[in-house]
Amino acid sequence: MLIRTKLLLLGLATLALPWAGCQYVREIEGSLRLAESQSLLAVARTIATSLRGRRDLLFRGVDGPRSSEPAGPYDFQPLPLAAAPQLEARDDDWPSAKQSARRFASPRPGEQLEVRTATFERYLYLLVVAPVDRLVLDAGDGAALDPAASGDRVWIAYTTPDGQRAQLFVSAWSTGTVRGRRIATRELGRPELVEEPRVQGAWRRLGSSDASGGWMLELRLPLSMLGHEFGVLLDDRDARGAAPSSYGSLSPRELLPRGRLIAAAPELATYLAQFGQPGVRIAAATSDGSVLAETNALPQVADGLSGAQALLSQLYRRLLDRSSLAQRPLQTERGRLDAQQARAAAAGQGSTALFGAPGRQRLVVAAAAPVLDADSGRVIAMLQVAQTADRWLLLRDRALTRLLNLTLLAVAIVIGATLLFGARLALRLERVRRASDAAMSRDGQLRTDFPETSASDELGDVARGFSALLERLAEYTGYLRTLAGKLSHEIRTPLTIVRSSLENLETEPLGENARTYLARAREGSERLGAIVQAMGAATRVEEAIRSAERSRFDLAELLASATRAYGDAFPARRFQLEGADIPCPIFGAPELVLQMLDKLVDNAVDFSPPGSVVQLRLRNLGGPAITLEVENGGPSLPPDAGGRLFESLWQHRRGDDGRPHFGLGLYIVKLITDFHAGKARAENLAGAPGGVRFTIELARNLTEV
Amino acid sequence: MKKTIAIVEDEPAIRDNYAAAFTREGHAVRTYASRPLALQAFATRLPDLVVIDISLGDEPEGGYDLCRELRARSAELPIIFLTARDSELDAVSGLRLGADDFLTKDLSLAHLLARVNALFRRVEALTRPADGAQTVQRGVLTLDGERLQVLWQGEVVLLSLTEFWIVHAIARHPGHVKNRQQLMDAASVVLDDNTITSHVKRIRRKFQVVDPAFDAIQTVYGMGYRWVDPVG
Numbered sequence: 060m061l062i063r064t065k066l067l068l069l070g071l072a073t074l075a076l077p078w079a080g081c082q083y084v085r086e087i088e089g090s091l092r093l094a095e096s097q098s099l100l101a102v103a104r105t106i107a108t109s110l111r112g113r114r115d116l117l118f119r120g121v122d123g124p125r126s127s128e129p130a131g132p133y134d135f136q137p138l139p140l141a142a143a144p145q146l147e148a149r150d151d152d153w154p155s156a157k158q159s160a161r162r163f164a165s166p167r168p169g170e171q172l173e174v175r176t177a178t179f180e181r182y183l184y185l186l187v188v189a190p191v192d193r194l195v196l197d198a199g200d201g202a203a204l205d206p207a208a209s210g211d212r213v214w215i216a217y218t219t220p221d222g223q224r225a226q227l228f229v230s231a232w233s234t235g236t237v238r239g240r241r242i243a244t245r246e247l248g249r250p251e252l253v254e255e256p257r258v259q260g261a262w263r264r265l266g267s268s269d270a271s272g273g274w275m276l277e278l279r280l281p282l283s284m285l286g287h288e289f290g291v292l293l294d295d296r297d298a299r300g301a302a303p304s305s306y307g308s309l310s311p312r313e314l315l316p317r318g319r320l321i322a323a324a325p326e327l328a329t330y331l332a333q334f335g336q337p338g339v340r341i342a343a344a345t346s347d348g349s350v351l352a353e354t355n356a357l358p359q360v361a362d363g364l365s366g367a368q369a370l371l372s373q374l375y376r377r378l379l380d381r382s383s384l385a386q387r388p389l390q391t392e393r394g395r396l397d398a399q400q401a402r403a404a405a406a407g408q409g410s411t412a413l414f415g416a417p418g419r420q421r422l423v424v425a426a427a428a429p430v431l432d433a434d435s436g437r438v439i440a441m442l443q444v445a446q447t448a449d450r451w452l453l454l455r456d457r458a459l460t461r462l463l464n465l466t467l468l469a470v471a472i473v474i475g476a477t478l479l480f481g482a483r484l485a486l487r488l489e490r491v492r493r494a495s496d497a498a499m500s501r502d503g504q505l506r507t508d509f510p511e512t513s514a515s516d517e518l519g520d521v522a523r524g525f526s527a528l529l530e531r532l533a534e535y536t537g538y539l540r541t542l543a544g545k546l547s548h549e550i551r552t553p554l555t556i557v558r559s560s561l562e563n564l565e566t567e568p569l570g571e572n573a574r575t576y577l578a579r580a581r582e583g584s585e586r587l588g589a590i591v592q593a594m595g596a597a598t599r600v601e602e603a604i605r606s607a608e609r610s611r612f613d614l615a616e617l618l619a620s621a622t623r624a625y626g627d628a629f630p631a632r633r634f635q636l637e638g639a640d641i642p643c644p645i646f647g648a649p650e651l652v653l654q655m656l657d658k659l660v661d662n663a664v665d666f667s668p669p670g671s672v673v674q675l676r677l678r679n680l681g682g683p684a685i686t687l688e689v690e691n692g693g694p695s696l697p698p699d700a701g702g703r704l705f706e707s708l709w710q711h712r713r714g715d716d717g718r719p720h721f722g723l724g725l726y727i728v729k730l731i732t733d734f735h736a737g738k739a740r741a742e743n744l745a746g747a748p749g750g751v752r753f754t755i756e757l758a759r760n761l762t763e764v
Numbered sequence: 765m766k767k768t769i770a771i772v773e774d775e776p777a778i779r780d781n782y783a784a785a786f787t788r789e790g791h792a793v794r795t796y797a798s799r800p801l802a803l804q805a806f807a808t809r810l811p812d813l814v815v816i817d818i819s820l821g822d823e824p825e826g827g828y829d830l831c832r833e834l835r836a837r838s839a840e841l842p843i844i845f846l847t848a849r850d851s852e853l854d855a856v857s858g859l860r861l862g863a864d865d866f867l868t869k870d871l872s873l874a875h876l877l878a879r880v881n882a883l884f885r886r887v888e889a890l891t892r893p894a895d896g897a898q899t900v901q902r903g904v905l906t907l908d909g910e911r912l913q914v915l916w917q918g919e920v921v922l923l924s925l926t927e928f929w930i931v932h933a934i935a936r937h938p939g940h941v942k943n944r945q946q947l948m949d950a951a952s953v954v955l956d957d958n959t960i961t962s963h964v965k966r967i968r969r970k971f972q973v974v975d976p977a978f979d980a981i982q983t984v985y986g987m988g989y990r991w992v993d994p995v996g
Contacts, residue, residue, distance in 0.1 A: 606962070
């Protein structure tokens with residue numbers, strides 16, 4: 060992995076910073092929430108305590124302990140409505156929640172009566188649905204008291220707020236608007252129909268004909284006329300005047316209510332309102348969680364952050380805090396407190412919980428407390444106080460946004476700095492690497508100038524180490540390069556001693572055997588002399604190059620002349636020269652060029668079989684360089700020899716021709732080529748006979764280079 | 765009369781070998797290991813010929829200094845430099861210290877003796893009037909084989925003994941190419957190609973001191989050198 064990537068990963072680790080910040084903000088928010096919840100719970104408890112034992116303030120009518128009992132099958136719990144329904148006998152403006160519905164089975168199987176109750180402001184609304192029953196109308200308005208003329212009839216019995224029993228009925232004499240009527244007893248016990256104008260409603264057939272589909276009745280009664288007992292009964296007739304089949308929540312004979320109307324006392328809403336504050340919802344509910352009354356001042360529109368900031372905080376919240384989005388709504392069922400809170404309150408426990416307001420990015424915190432009976436300590440009702448949590452949310456979002464902005468900025472700076480540092484480090488490493496790659500050139504020269512050696516850090520140490528190593532290596536190779544020359548010089552003095560001694564010895568009278576040994580010793584010292592000469596060859600060429608004088612001369616003439624000489628010197632090879640017909644004047648050192656040619660031809664002769672052709676070629680193509688080629692038909696070069704061939708002391712000769720070889724010949728070629736600002740290379744010849752070609756490029760005009 | 769040869773050489777074995785060879789030839793030999801010892805001896809009496817090693821003990825160039833001091837005292841004293849290094853040959857030659865010859869120690873004793881004898885002959889010839897018996901005249905070139913002198917356009921060209929023999933070999937047969945081996949044989953030296961080349965170069969330069977237009981020695985690449993008589 061690249062250092063840059065590693066450092067980038069390291070930089071990414073700073074992302075832990077905003078994470079830690081978020082955790083901190085969350086913790087702060089949590090404790091704030093807790094404090095707020097506790098204070099809200101305290102408010103709820105205070106209000107609940109103020110209602111302790113106050114059944115009269117909680118419930119409609121007072122009938123002793125029964126009023127606070129859980130709702131039975133005949134008890135009606137009207138649903139508080141947000142808007143008044145139109146009296147059209149349609150259920151589409153009723154809430155779909157059916158928990159306020161009571162169903163009463165008909166004696167005939169498969170048929171049932173459904174009665175739904177609701178309250179809005181001062182009215183109780185009643186929706187009576189008989190889905191499968193057939194609507195049988197009264198014969199006429201005047202015949203309402205005549206049993207033979209009676210059709211379907213809905214009875215309502217209740218106690219008045221002051222405890223009087225009362226009944227009224229709604230008869231189906233036609234569809235459309237209906238009114239309630241009651242039967243009053245006149246003098247002589249004669250019954251008389253009295254209009255009850257406070258009870259209004261509408262009756263509608265559901266099916267397409269009288270015979271099927273049932274019907275729906277919607278009624279409105281002022282709550283002020285109702286006490287705590289309430290019931291509904293249907294007199295269902297199959298035909299006008301037939302004996303009714305009566306069912307509902309009244310006793311069929313006496314028409315007395317069997318159940319209660321569980322609704323708030325009229326003063327309850329007012330009582331709760333005095334605790335109301337903006338942004339707070341207070342709800343009182345029965346002990347099973349049905350809302351009796353509420354004052355709702357929860358804001359309907361969020362007034363939180365605006366614009367880009369809001370967008371940003373939304374994003375952060377989405378990324379970091381999914382919990383506030385996943386809350387359940389405050390009211391899952393209309394007219395009911397949250398089931399968990401209701402259970403806790405019913406058990407006498409206060410509780411707090413967090414809710415999400417539906418469709419909005421906001422939270423509501425709610426505290427619920429039980430209202431206890433004064434004497435028995437039973438739970439008679441419960442109270443819930445809810446408040447939007449926007450204040451903390453706003454606070455938290457601001458803190459989060461600021462925190463995240465700051466830490467992200469810091470992270471960006473850290474990552475940027477890390478990247479910059481990494482890039483610089485990588486660059487420096489790359490420079491060192493490249494320098495170490497290039498430290499030894501193809502021709503074996505060492506470069507000791509090394510980058511980064513002035514840096515004070517570890518990389519500088521490495522570079523300095525490298526540099527020192529290279530310097531030592533350069534000294535060493537330099538020593539090796541001059542070793543042959545030095546050795547040849549050092550050997551020369553003892554060799555002179557040996558030679559001069561031998562020569563003196565020759566003048567002495569010696570025996571036959573001694574002469575033989577002397578001749579051998581002479582021969583040995585001659586060979587030693589040749590070796591010393593060969594060893595010093597490169598040094599001498601270097602010295603010759605130092606003192607070389609350049610002049611203008613004709614390379615073509617030199618080649619032609621030299622090729623003739625080679626023909627004499629090496630009769631076992633044939634020498635061919637190409638391209639030397641035209642004069643080729645160049646500026647250089649002719650003696651050195653000749654010496655270079657000698658070495659190349661020596662090499663070619665050494666490696667080619669007797670009788671073969673050594674091809675010399677001059678290419679003068681008019682460019683700044685002139686190319687000289689020497690080809691021989693000898694064996695190919697080893698594949699790895701290309702770069703090292705011209706190095707000092709490198710050789711790959713096989714066999715022994717009796718002459719000392721130190722791998723200096725081609726090194727001398729290179730020295731002379733360098734002096735002429737040229738290049739030397741060797742390559743194997745393609746094709747069947749094979750062979751090797753040495754190519755020398757010489758600058759035409761050395762002064763120009 | 766016995767000639768006295770002084771050998772100034774710090775290597776005792778070489779010194780003694782040379783001394784033995786010269787003694788065998790009938791010369792009187794005195795040997796010195798260092799420059800101060802030699803100078804001390806030369807203060808009272810100069811030898812007839814001096815062979816000096818360039819590096820003397822702890823004086824790497826003591827030979828040069830000794831040569832300079834001797835030349836200051838006598839213009840005619842033959843001086844032969846011996847060196848272990850080829851490079852010194854070039855350097856010394858360039859110094860124009862007035863030595864009569866510069867030789868490497870590879871030289872065989874026989875060759876060294878030949879040189880010594882030649883120098884003695886020259887000294888003798890210089891003291892006699894020229895008889896022209898061994899003189900070769902070729903145009904403006906005069907080769908005096910007795911005095912080992914070369915004259916170009918009547919002026920003396922100051923050549924060392926080796927250089928004289930090289931010129932002698934080339935110029936005796938104009939137009940003939942003399943290869944390196946022939947030149948080495950003529951000069952009684954064993955030299956490598958570079959040294960021959962630098963000898964020839966130096967010879968040309970010395971002639972050019974007398975005549976800047978000198979171009980009589982031609983290089984035949986790969987073969988050797990030849991003398992071309994100047995036209996007119």
